[in-house]
Amino acid sequence: MRRTLTTFAAALAAAAGLVAGGVQTTASAAGATAARHAQSVCGTAAKGQARCFAQKLVTSTGTQVSPFSAAVSPDGKPRPAAISGKTPSDIQSAYKLAGLSTTRTVAIVDAYGYPNAERDLGVYRSQFGLPACTKANGCLTIVNQTGGTTAPKTDVGWDGEQALDLDAVSAACPSCKILLVQANSASFADLGTAVNQAAKHSGVAAISNSYGGGDSADSSYGSYYNHPGIAVTASTGDNGYQGASYPASSHYVTAVGGTSLYAASNTRGWTESAWSGAGSGCTTLNTAPAGQSSAVTGCSGRAMADVSAVADPNTGLAVYAPTTASSSSWAQYGGTSLSSPLVASVYALSGNTAGYANTLPYANPGGLFDVTSGSNGTCASFCTAKPGWDGPTGLGTPNGTSAF
Numbered sequence: 001m002r003r004t005l006t007t008f009a010a011a012l013a014a015a016a017g018l019v020a021g022g023v024q025t026t027a028s029a030a031g032a033t034a035a036r037h038a039q040s041v042c043g044t045a046a047k048g049q050a051r052c053f054a055q056k057l058v059t060s061t062g063t064q065v066s067p068f069s070a071a072v073s074p075d076g077k078p079r080p081a082a083i084s085g086k087t088p089s090d091i092q093s094a095y096k097l098a099g100l101s102t103t104r105t106v107a108i109v110d111a112y113g114y115p116n117a118e119r120d121l122g123v124y125r126s127q128f129g130l131p132a133c134t135k136a137n138g139c140l141t142i143v144n145q146t147g148g149t150t151a152p153k154t155d156v157g158w159d160g161e162q163a164l165d166l167d168a169v170s171a172a173c174p175s176c177k178i179l180l181v182q183a184n185s186a187s188f189a190d191l192g193t194a195v196n197q198a199a200k201h202s203g204v205a206a207i208s209n210s211y212g213g214g215d216s217a218d219s220s221y222g223s224y225y226n227h228p229g230i231a232v233t234a235s236t237g238d239n240g241y242q243g244a245s246y247p248a249s250s251h252y253v254t255a256v257g258g259t260s261l262y263a264a265s266n267t268r269g270w271t272e273s274a275w276s277g278a279g280s281g282c283t284t285l286n287t288a289p290a291g292q293s294s295a296v297t298g299c300s301g302r303a304m305a306d307v308s309a310v311a312d313p314n315t316g317l318a319v320y321a322p323t324t325a326s327s328s329s330w331a332q333y334g335g336t337s338l339s340s341p342l343v344a345s346v347y348a349l350s351g352n353t354a355g356y357a358n359t360l361p362y363a364n365p366g367g368l369f370d371v372t373s374g375s376n377g378t379c380a381s382f383c384t385a386k387p388g389w390d391g392p393t394g395l396g397t398p399n400g401t402s403a404f
Contacts, residue, residue, distance in 0.1 A: 038314070051186065052337060054333055055335040089128075108165040121140065139178065146193075162182075169345050206231040209340065237336060243282070248305070258278035276376050277376065280377075289359050317334070317338055372385055374392065
């Protein structure tokens with residue numbers, strides 16, 4: 001006898017420890033929809049350290065939103081929509097990636113250990129019918145910052161960041177191999193060492209960095225991110241126009257801003273606007289990438305962002321992520337922590353990362369969806385989306401891989 005959606009959801013929730021964790025049922029979550037808001041999963045960072053930029057939707061009481069809706073996937077399972085969480089099909093449709101594949105590797109750099117990374121990634125990929133990505137089949141590799149297999153200590157907040165990154169790469173590029181490099185701490189020295197470790201691995205086409213801190217000069221940390229031939233992406237942050245954030249302000253990386261992404265009845269099938277939280281700014285500490293013109297940006301140095309992708313938690317990705325060190329559940333995640341691994345995946349799919357990859361979109365802006373509405377503050381080009389380059393969204397979002 002077929003089980004009802006309610007019974008199925010309750011059983012799955014109990015198996016994952018969700019009932020004990022206080023996650024709302026679908027019915028109770030519906031009444032709290034108006035009160036939901038985004039919550040950072042990582043705390044503030046001390047000087048010399050970075051914070052992750054992942055955010056998840058929670059209710060007014062701080063409980064993450066209901067993981068299940070009444071929608072049913074084609075396989076008959078309840079869809080973990082998490083309010084309006086995007087699926088792999090949504091991401092591939094919005095950015096014209098459907099049907100593209102590669103065996104190149106996307107590296108993810110984060111801080112601390114995530115003991116259940118492989119298990120949780122398996123739940124995500126199974127739910128959406130994606131091919132298995134495991135250590136055994138060679139798709140998933142997890143190392144520490146020195147290349148060993150002894151994991152650093154666990155931090156549940158950064159584990160949520162890692163879950164988002166793993167699921168985002170899977171959504172945009174299901175055929176990509178994934179290398180997860182876990183730094184010992186959130187210090188720039190440790191994270192930078194992890195980036196250098198990622199760059200050593202054969203087959204790595206892109207390295208995603210979904211974290212940041214105060215602005216800094218490349219003379220201090222640039223050697224960690226200077227890897228021509230590999231697309232190094234970095235999130236611009238989630239606090240709107242606050243000035244530059246490192247490593248997104250580095251001359252060597254592709255700075256990735258954020259948008260709000262909605263389904264639409266237009267030719268594309270989607271519409272985007274600048275997300276109000278997308279980081280943007282100007283630094284005079286580092287020089288601009290080739291192709292970025294000060295006459296356009298109004299910045300005598302390096303301006304953020306270069307490109308963008310969906311980041312608004314209200315239009316974010318359905319993610320299977322930790323709630324405690326041992327339990328995980330479905331939730332809806334966003335932040336520019338989402339947009340960075342999405343763009344890194346597009347670089348991997350393009351296969352064109354010769355030289356400094358952040359110059360490629362400036363040479364091929366026609367391969368992007370120009371975002372022309374929305375803002376992240378009250379200033380001019382650094383805050384308001386407009387035709388061509390702007391601070392919150394850069395040159396735009398992926399339209400296939402031709403700009404990358």
